Amino acid sequence: MNASLQITGLSKRYGSVCALDGVELPVERCAVLALLGPNGAGKSTLFGCLLGLTPPTYGTILWHGKPIGDTERTVIGYMPERVALYSHSSVLENGLFFAGLKNQPSAELEYQLRRVGLYHVRDRKVRQLSKGMLQRLGLAIALCGRPELLILDEPFNGLDPALLEGLQGILRQERERGATMLISTHTMSAIEPLATHVAVLLEGKLAAQGSIEALREQFGTEESLETIYHAIARDRQRTKLEEVFA
Secondary structure: OOEEEEEEEEEEEEOOEEEEEEEEEEEEOOOEEEEEOOOOOOHHHHHHHHHOOOOOOEEEEEEOOEEOOOOHHHHEEEEOOOOOOOOOOEHHHHHHHHHHHOOOOHHHHHHHHHHOOOHHHOOOEHHHOOHHHHHHHHHHHHHOOOOOEEEEEOOOOOOOHHHHHHHHHHHHHHHHHOOEEEEEOOOHHHHOOOOOEEEEEEOOEEEEEEEHHHHHHHHOOOOOHHHHHHHHHHHHHHHHHHHHHO
C-alpha cells in the first residue's frame, strides 16, 4: 500500500477524557477517505492534530514518511465546518486575504471562485451570503494553491441538490489531479459516490477502516454506506456490552 499519510498510535487526552485512543490509520495517495462517526467521536480532534492545532498526547503523523510539521502542512487545504470570515468584507476581499496567507496570486483565487460558482458575487459582503455560499467560499479558499491533501469538515452542509452535484464534480476533479482527501460528514449519501475508503470513529477509537469495496464485501454489496455505518456502530455497542458483562 502506498500511504501518503500514516497515522500511528494517535492519542489525545484532556485530563481524564480520552478524545482519541490509539488511532492507526494509513491513507493512500489519491484516496478519498470518508471519516464517519457521531458528534464527539474524535473527528475534529483528529483534524486538529493533523493541522497542528491540537498537540497529540501520544502517537505520530507522517506525510510521505516525514513527521508532519509546518513545512509539510503547506500542502494542506482545510475547510472547517464553520468558516470564519470577515463579515463586513466582500467575498473577493476575504478570498484574497486567505490566498495571500498561502502566497497565492489573485488569479488562483478567481479561478477557484469560478469553479465554485461565486465569481459573479465576488463584490457581495460576506454577511449577505447564504449558508451554502459560505460553504462554497470556504471550499474555494481551501482549494487555492492546488493542495496535495484536502481536509474537509462537513462540506455538504447547506447545499441544495444542484450545488451538491457541482461540489461532487469538483472533488472528483481534485482526485484526478492527484489530491488525497479526508472528508468528515454526516451526509453519507453525498460522500458515498466519492469515497474510496472509510474510517469509522466511535468514542475516540477506530471501529472500522478499509476500502469501500472491502466493507461492502463484509456487510453486503447491495448495502448503502449508511447501513454499513449503523451495522458497525451496533457491533461496537454489542462488543462493549459483552465486555461489561463478561
